Each structure stands twice: as C-alpha cells, then as structure tokens.
Amino acid sequence: MGDIARQAPEKDTGEDIYQYLLERITNLENRNLELREQFRQMESEKRYVETQKIRYERELRKLKSEIEQLRSPPLVIGTVTDVIDNSRVIVRSSAGPRFLVRTSQLIDPDLLKPGVRCTLNQQSLAIVDVLPTSYDAQIYGMELVESPEETYENIGGLEPQIEEIREAVELPLTKPQLFEKVGISPPKGVLLYGPPGTGKTLLARAVAHQTNAHFLRVVGSELVQKYIGEGARLVRELFDLAKQKAPSIIFIDEIDAIGAHRNDSTTSGDREVQRTLMQLLAEMDGFDNRGDVKIVAATNRIDILDRALLRPGRFDRMIEIPLPDHQGRLAILKIHTQHMNIGEDVNLSEVSRLTEGKNGADLRAICMEAGMFAIRMERDAVNSDDFMKAIDKLSVDFDRHHFHTTFGEMFA
Ligand SMILES: Nc1ncnc2c1ncn2[C@@H]1O[C@H](COP(=O)(O)OP(=O)(O)OP(=O)(O)O)[C@@H](O)[C@H]1O
Structure with missing residues (x-):
C-alpha cells in the first residue's frame, strides 16, 4: 500500500513523471495479482464451506429422521371382534382388554372383519394397519433365508471358534448317528459372545450354509419392542416355523434384550420381557436336542445375561468371539x-x-x-x-x- 500511495516527485521533469507512473503501474499490477490470488483462495474456501454445509445438513436430516423413528410409539396388536359401522370396530388387544376403536380412512372397511388382526396406535388406539391373516414372518422382522451364501472361507481368523461351532451345531445336524452311537446328547443351544462386529452373525450364517439349513434370524430387542404383548407369541411362532422348515438354525441376535438378569419386574415393559424369556426357556426345554433344529444366540453383554439361560439343556455351549489379533x-x-x-x-x-x-x-x-x-x-x-x-x-x-x-x- 505504502508504495502505491507514494507522493509524486517534486521535480516534474518529463523523465521523472514517466518513471513515477511506470513504477505506480507496476505496483498496481502486482497488487491486482495479489488480490486476485486472495480472491481465488476465498472462492475455494467458500466452496469448501458450502460442501461442508451440505454434508452437515444431510447429517442433520439423517439424525432428525432417526429421532423421529425413535419417538414413534410402538404399535399394539389386536384382533377385530365386532364391526359396528364403517368407522368403528371393537378390537381385543393382545394384552387382553377390549376397546371400541376408530379406523382411519386409509383402511379399506371391507378388510375389517371379525377375526382379522390389526395394529393399533399405542396412545390413540386407532387402527393403523391390517395385518395379513396368513402367517408372514417378515412382518415380525424375522429374517428367513433358505440357505445363506456365506461360507467358512468368508470368515477371517476365528479358526478355533469355527471348529467349535462345527462340533456343536454342524455335526449333530449332518451326522446325528455319531452322537447316538457314543450315547451323548449334542448341545441344544450355542451362545456366541463378544464385542460387536466380530463376525457372530457371519459364523451362524456360514453354519446354516454348510448344513443346507434354513436360517431364521430374530433380534431380541425387536421381539419385545416392535409389537407390544406379542413377544411370547412370536417366540412360539419362531420355533413352530423352524420345526416346519427343518433342518433349520434359529439365530437370536441381541439375546440380552430378552435375557438380561433383573431383580424385580415392576414395569409392564419388564413383564413383557420376562414373559418372552419364559416362553423361550419353555420352548428350549420342550425341545429334542437330537432334532434338526439348532439354536444359536449372540450377545455383546454376556455379563448381564440371566443365569437361567446358561443352564444345561439351554445355551450350554458358549463360544467367545473376540476382537481379531x-x-x-x-x-x-x-x-x-x-x-x-x-x-x-x-x-x-x-x-x-x-x-x-x-x-x-x-x-x-x-x-x-x-x-x-x-x-x-x-x-x-x-x-x-x-x-x-x-x-x-x-x-x-x-x-x-x-x-x-x-x-x-x-x-x-
Ligand atoms: N471375522 C470376520 N471375517 C470376515 N468378515 C468379518 C468378520 N467379522 C466381521 N466381518 C464383517 O463385518 C460384518 C458384520 O459382522 P457381523 O454382523 O457378523 O458381526 P456381529 O458380531 O454379528 O456384530 P453385532 O454384534 O453388531 O451383531 C460382516 O458381514 C463381515 O462383512
């Protein structure tokens, strides 16, 4: 700046003025270049900030929709017992009591007949949806795969664990006569435990692949949170479906959501979890361990599991799946x-x-x-x-x- 603002020379011979103007032009050109460079830098910073803004906006939208999902109340399941008119029906909720409820205009009144199962909003008890009458595993978030594609070759490390699960699950399914000859019972349930993302699901899917078994996956938290009052019934249906599709492997992910140890079951949510767990234990106890349905469960929190689950005849084989070395x-x-x-x-x-x-x-x-x-x-x-x-x-x-x-x- 100092250069540009320099005063004109006092002696105003033509030569001096010419020199002065030349110098001034050079300075102004340099300054112009400097400013252009600064402008380019600021432009690129602006672009960077704009892309950051878009990224954060996208992240914000994602988080907002996650919050929305977390806030949306779970649905109650009910069965229509009586139809009063096009907008009012009587529904027995799965928890027991009967209600006179309104139906939304989005629901075809022809679908609402006595015996039809539907979902109700937990607060308003309005009918939200009509469930198909035929048994449909997918509405309960169950995953049913005929034979998963994953093989043992897709699993890195974990050789001793693969060996153990092969003995506990694969061998009884493929060579049951070995156990009969020796006169021992194969384990009923296998519990995979260890930190998240270490390959527990992968391992269970690979065993199902190896044995050509159906793979039925449920998530513990979904059993008790998705449809209130349905946990125990879902467990029953899960085992029925597994028997129907045998040979099959039932995979219960996040078993701690239904099998966590608790002292007192005071809240209704706790009682729901307790009922679901009791049903699971009952299904496992009434189960022939030489049959061709095997149960594999997974947890990241073995420390909070109810000991009842780990008794002989239940999840009596535990395999640790650690972080890889x-x-x-x-x-x-x-x-x-x-x-x-x-x-x-x-x-x-x-x-x-x-x-x-x-x-x-x-x-x-x-x-x-x-x-x-x-x-x-x-x-x-x-x-x-x-x-x-x-x-x-x-x-x-x-x-x-x-x-x-x-x-x-x-x-x-
Ligand atoms: N040992 C492994 N070898 C190869 N891939 C792996 C392994 N462990 C994890 N992965 C990869 O990570 C993905 C997630 O792992 P997986 O769902 O099996 O973990 P998990 O232990 O069941 O986790 P979570 O407890 O969170 O359910 C797998 O689909 C696989 O692509």
Missing part, C-alpha cells in the same frame, strides 16, 4: 480385498498393524473406503496411500460417532 485382522483384510484391484505397494500386514483394536466390520469398511479413494482419484488400482487415508477417515468417523453416542447418552 494381528493374524486375524490380516486374514479379514485378505478376504475383503480378494476381489479388489490392489496395487503392489499395498502391504496388508502393515494395514493390520495400524488397525489394532478394530473389528471385522471396521476392516471391511476400511477396504471399501480405500476403494472409494481410488475411485475419487480416477485410478483403477487401490494404493497404499488410499488405505492410510481410509484408516484415518474411519478413525475420525469412529471418534465422532463415539462422541455423539456419549454426548447423546449424557442428555438421554
């Missing part, structure tokens, strides 16, 4: 990169060394993210740098998620 992580990384175009500079052993404490699900995410970095750079092979960036990104995401969870819990 260096060799385990390397094996998992090899599985998840086997179809990727990996550059020669990638050292998976190094990636494994840098991902201590990560689980199988994280490692899969790192491989995918590394692939995304290569795509963004329009390369067709993934290089070492992509993996390093993916590890950094996943660690940041993990910390952010952890922060949100802890922060959320503080205000819950």
Whole structure:
C-alpha cells in the first residue's frame, strides 16, 4: 500500500513523471495479482464451506429422521371382534382388554372383519394397519433365508471358534448317528459372545450354509419392542416355523434384550420381557436336542445375561468371539480385498498393524473406503496411500460417532 500511495516527485521533469507512473503501474499490477490470488483462495474456501454445509445438513436430516423413528410409539396388536359401522370396530388387544376403536380412512372397511388382526396406535388406539391373516414372518422382522451364501472361507481368523461351532451345531445336524452311537446328547443351544462386529452373525450364517439349513434370524430387542404383548407369541411362532422348515438354525441376535438378569419386574415393559424369556426357556426345554433344529444366540453383554439361560439343556455351549489379533485382522483384510484391484505397494500386514483394536466390520469398511479413494482419484488400482487415508477417515468417523453416542447418552 505504502508504495502505491507514494507522493509524486517534486521535480516534474518529463523523465521523472514517466518513471513515477511506470513504477505506480507496476505496483498496481502486482497488487491486482495479489488480490486476485486472495480472491481465488476465498472462492475455494467458500466452496469448501458450502460442501461442508451440505454434508452437515444431510447429517442433520439423517439424525432428525432417526429421532423421529425413535419417538414413534410402538404399535399394539389386536384382533377385530365386532364391526359396528364403517368407522368403528371393537378390537381385543393382545394384552387382553377390549376397546371400541376408530379406523382411519386409509383402511379399506371391507378388510375389517371379525377375526382379522390389526395394529393399533399405542396412545390413540386407532387402527393403523391390517395385518395379513396368513402367517408372514417378515412382518415380525424375522429374517428367513433358505440357505445363506456365506461360507467358512468368508470368515477371517476365528479358526478355533469355527471348529467349535462345527462340533456343536454342524455335526449333530449332518451326522446325528455319531452322537447316538457314543450315547451323548449334542448341545441344544450355542451362545456366541463378544464385542460387536466380530463376525457372530457371519459364523451362524456360514453354519446354516454348510448344513443346507434354513436360517431364521430374530433380534431380541425387536421381539419385545416392535409389537407390544406379542413377544411370547412370536417366540412360539419362531420355533413352530423352524420345526416346519427343518433342518433349520434359529439365530437370536441381541439375546440380552430378552435375557438380561433383573431383580424385580415392576414395569409392564419388564413383564413383557420376562414373559418372552419364559416362553423361550419353555420352548428350549420342550425341545429334542437330537432334532434338526439348532439354536444359536449372540450377545455383546454376556455379563448381564440371566443365569437361567446358561443352564444345561439351554445355551450350554458358549463360544467367545473376540476382537481379531494381528493374524486375524490380516486374514479379514485378505478376504475383503480378494476381489479388489490392489496395487503392489499395498502391504496388508502393515494395514493390520495400524488397525489394532478394530473389528471385522471396521476392516471391511476400511477396504471399501480405500476403494472409494481410488475411485475419487480416477485410478483403477487401490494404493497404499488410499488405505492410510481410509484408516484415518474411519478413525475420525469412529471418534465422532463415539462422541455423539456419549454426548447423546449424557442428555438421554
Ligand atoms: N471375522 C470376520 N471375517 C470376515 N468378515 C468379518 C468378520 N467379522 C466381521 N466381518 C464383517 O463385518 C460384518 C458384520 O459382522 P457381523 O454382523 O457378523 O458381526 P456381529 O458380531 O454379528 O456384530 P453385532 O454384534 O453388531 O451383531 C460382516 O458381514 C463381515 O462383512
């Protein structure tokens, strides 16, 4: 600035004025260049802030819809006992009492006949939906797969655990005569326990694949939270369906949601959980362990499980699925990169060394993210740098998620 504002020379010979103007023009040009550069930088900062804004808006929308979902009350199941007119019917709720309820205009009045099952809003008790009369596993969030595609080769590490589950679940299904000859009963239920994302579901699916069995998966928390008063009935239907589809493997994920130890069941939610657990124990007790239905359950919280579940004849075989060690992580990384175009500079052993404490699900995410970095750079092979960036990104995401969870819990 000082240069530009310099005073004109006192001696105003033509030569001096010419020099002065030339200098001034050069200074102004330099200044112009500087300002242009600053402008370019600010433009790019603006673009960066705009993309950040879009990202945060997207995240906000996602979190809002999650909150919305969490806030929407669970539905009560009922059976229509009487139809008064097009807008009013009498419904017996699954918890027992009968109500005169209104139906929404969205529901075809022809569908509402005595005996039809429907869902009711927990607060207003208005009919929200009509359930199909035929048994439909999917409405209860059950997953039924004829024979899953996962095999033991898709599991990295966990060799001793694979061996154990093969003995406890696969052998009794494929060679029951071995147990008869020796005169011992195979285990009834197998409990897989360990931190999340370590391959418990994967292992159960692989056993079902190996034995050509149907795979029936339910999530403990959904059994008791999705349809109030239905938990025990769902457990009964789950076992009926498993017998009907035998050979089959029932997989109960998050069993701690129904099998947590509690001292007093005072709230109605607790009683619901208790009823569901009692039904599960009853089904397991009335079950022939030489049959061709096997039960596998999984939990991240073995410490809170009710001891009743772990008694002989119930989940009496427990298999720990720990976080992978260096060799385990390397094996998992090899599985998840086997179809990727990996550059020669990638050292998976190094990636494994840098991902201590990560689980199988994280490692899969790192491989995918590394692939995304290569795509963004329009390369067709993934290089070492992509993996390093993916590890950094996943660690940041993990910390952010952890922060949100802890922060959320503080205000819950
Ligand atoms: N040991 C492993 N080998 C290969 N892939 C794995 C392994 N563990 C986890 N994964 C990957 O992570 C995904 C999630 O793992 P999975 O659902 O089996 O974990 P989980 O232990 O059942 O977790 P949760 O307790 O959260 O239900 C799998 O589909 C798989 O792609």
